[in-house]
Amino acid sequence: MAIRLSLLLPTALSLSIVSLEACSPDSATAGTPDATSDMPSEPGLPLTFVARGNTLPFTPISGSALCSPGGGAQQLVLPAGYVQTVDAIEGPGFLDQSDMNTVNETGPLKGRFLYRTHELTTGAGVSVTDLVTGSTTIVAQRSDWERFDGLVWTPWGTLLAGEEVLPSTLKDPTQPNAAGGHVYEIDPQTGTAVVRDAFGSRPHEGMRFDKDGNLYGISETGPGYIYKFVPAHRNDLSAGTLYALRIVNDQGDRTGFAEWVQLDPAAILINSVDEAAAKGATGYNRPEDVEIGTSTGDDNRGNHTLFVAVTGEDRVLAIDLKPSGGARGQVFVSDYVRDGLNAPSDFDFPDNLALDKAGNLYITEDPGGNSSTGKTIGDDVWFAPFNPSSSAHSQPIVRFLSITDCDAEPTGIYLSPTGKTLFIDVQHRGGSDPRDLSIAVQRFSNVQFLQSK
Numbered sequence: 439m440a441i442r443l444s445l446l447l448p449t450a451l452s453l454s455i456v457s458l459e460a461c462s463p464d465s466a467t468a469g470t471p472d473a474t475s476d477m478p479s480e481p482g483l484p485l486t487f488v489a490r491g492n493t494l495p496f497t498p499i500s501g502s503a504l505c506s507p508g509g510g511a512q513q514l515v516l517p518a519g520y521v522q523t524v525d526a527i528e529g530p531g532f533l534d535q536s537d538m539n540t541v542n543e544t545g546p547l548k549g550r551f552l553y554r555t556h557e558l559t560t561g562a563g564v565s566v567t568d569l570v571t572g573s574t575t576i577v578a579q580r581s582d583w584e585r586f587d588g589l590v591w592t593p594w595g596t597l598l599a600g601e602e603v604l605p606s607t608l609k610d611p612t613q614p615n616a617a618g619g620h621v622y623e624i625d626p627q628t629g630t631a632v633v634r635d636a637f638g639s640r641p642h643e644g645m646r647f648d649k650d651g652n653l654y655g656i657s658e659t660g661p662g663y664i665y666k667f668v669p670a671h672r673n674d675l676s677a678g679t680l681y682a683l684r685i686v687n688d689q690g691d692r693t694g695f696a697e698w699v700q701l702d703p704a705a706i707l708i709n710s711v712d713e714a715a716a717k718g719a720t721g722y723n724r725p726e727d728v729e730i731g732t733s734t735g736d737d738n739r740g741n742h743t744l745f746v747a748v749t750g751e752d753r754v755l756a757i758d759l760k761p762s763g764g765a766r767g768q769v770f771v772s773d774y775v776r777d778g779l780n781a782p783s784d785f786d787f788p789d790n791l792a793l794d795k796a797g798n799l800y801i802t803e804d805p806g807g808n809s810s811t812g813k814t815i816g817d818d819v820w821f822a823p824f825n826p827s828s829s830a831h832s833q834p835i836v837r838f839l840s841i842t843d844c845d846a847e848p849t850g851i852y853l854s855p856t857g858k859t860l861f862i863d864v865q866h867r868g869g870s871d872p873r874d875l876s877i878a879v880q881r882f883s884n885v886q887f888l889q890s891k
Contacts (some may be wrong), residue, residue: 458678478550478569482882483520484751486796494823495798496520498836502784502815507808508869509843513877514862515816516839522874525552525861526567528873530750531574533563536863536874538589538644538790539852542626543733545595549855553577553626554863554876555586557860562586564599564624567876570818570841578629583610584619588655589850590645590733594673597624598634601641602658604711611641617709621645621655623675636703637667638710644791647883648759649741654728660723660750663714664728664757666698676871680706682719685771687764693719693771695764696757712841717872721832723750726804735793739829744773745799747788752777754801754822772830775822776800780834785820792851792860797824799832801862802848809844809868816841817848819862839879843867 488495489745496517503515507756514522531714542551552567563579563586577597584607588600601619610620616639622631640657647653653667653675669678681698688694705713715721726749731741744757754772775781775788789804799822807813822832837854841848845868852861860879869876 503840503842507815524874539850638706656725682714727793738797
């Protein structure tokens with residue numbers, strides 16, 4: 439993101455990408471690097487720009503990349519006109535198993551600091567890269583934290599990080615009877631963390647706030663459930679009411695009008711998956727990420743559509759939180775993307791989501807496998823174009839990028855507040871250099887000129 443970074447990845451990934459600042463792996467309070475008045479530079483075009491005579495911002499790539507352990511000189515196969523930059527790499531200050539991303543979405547230095555979770559089975563944590571200085575440090579890490587996955591910037595300027603685990607092996611001392619993972623609210627300056635148990639114990643992943651301050655999430659189980667948390671007081675997650683989605687007028691395969699069924703506040707502290715099932719909530723096979731136009735995107739319809747990736751069913755749901763029709767408080771669920779509807783048969787295991795400012799949705803795949811199991815093509819990131827004629831379904835999706843490492847997966851796609859950069863992590867890489875990468879994808883109007891620099 440900073441213009442000082444090299445625009446293309448070198449063959450050996452040995453470029454001076456960022457100055458990685460040493461930080462003790464046991465430190466939970468390293469915090470955000472000191473800030474100056476400088477802000478990162480994002481050259482190039484907005485990712486939403488559509489050239490005259492075209493209908494999409496880019497020409498889709500023709501197919502999945504042929505992959506190899508560790509990948510090629512370029513970790514990503516991108517459309518013409520796009521470039522990739524490593525903004526951080528696993529090492530001091532950057533833990534293994536990088537996952538979800540966010541920047542500081544509010545404040546005077548909005549967009550300068552890139553935060554990421556690390557999905558370690560023990561000693562999970564959050565790191566941050568200063569996109570001006572290039573330094574990467576640990577914000578927070580604890581020996582009893584497991585598999586940090588979901589990450590979101592709160593409207594009041596803190597971080598929420600969620601454990602994706604059920605059953606949990608390492609117990610939070612304040613919740614020793616909880617069956618699953620927790621969400622922690624972390625001060626990005628000090629690394630101080632507080633468990634937000636009212637959001638429920640379960641395997642967490644995607645989290646997003648709506649315009650009214652309600653927090654949405656999922657349980658990554660099969661069946662898994664979709665949740666809404668209404669705080670007792672806005673901008674305060676210490677208390678509130680947790681609900682789960684229940685279809686009340688099934689129009690086919692768990693779509694149609696739905697309601698939010700209230701869950702028992704004592705039961706959710708132990709296991710909010712079992713409590714959702716007990717209350718008759720509607721189950722889906724491995725819901726993972728959620729997205730809404732209150733982060734850095736815009737659904738171009740008022741930002742009351744919640745998108746949910748259902749990994750085990752090759753579909754992405756759209757939940758209209760304020761539909762026309764239906765009873766008071768009901769929502770409407772549709773198949774926004776699905777095999778046979780507007781996606782090809784090789785659209786597999788959708789995982790992470792990112793919404794741009796034109797209402798287009800980026801979708802990562804996580805089909806699993808690696809070179810040792812005979813995998814020969816890389817995982818993809820798809821692009822679901824905004825559909826001006828329907829909020830229920832996107833236009834037919836196209837392939838945006840593909841990774842070249844058979845052993846890795848793309849994770850944590852996230853668009854910068856300007857809409858000029860798509861951040862993506864390459865997790866659990868293979869080959870001779872298995873260090874995880876954080877990559878920035880940008881778009882230039884004259885790539886050849888910039889490459890010759």
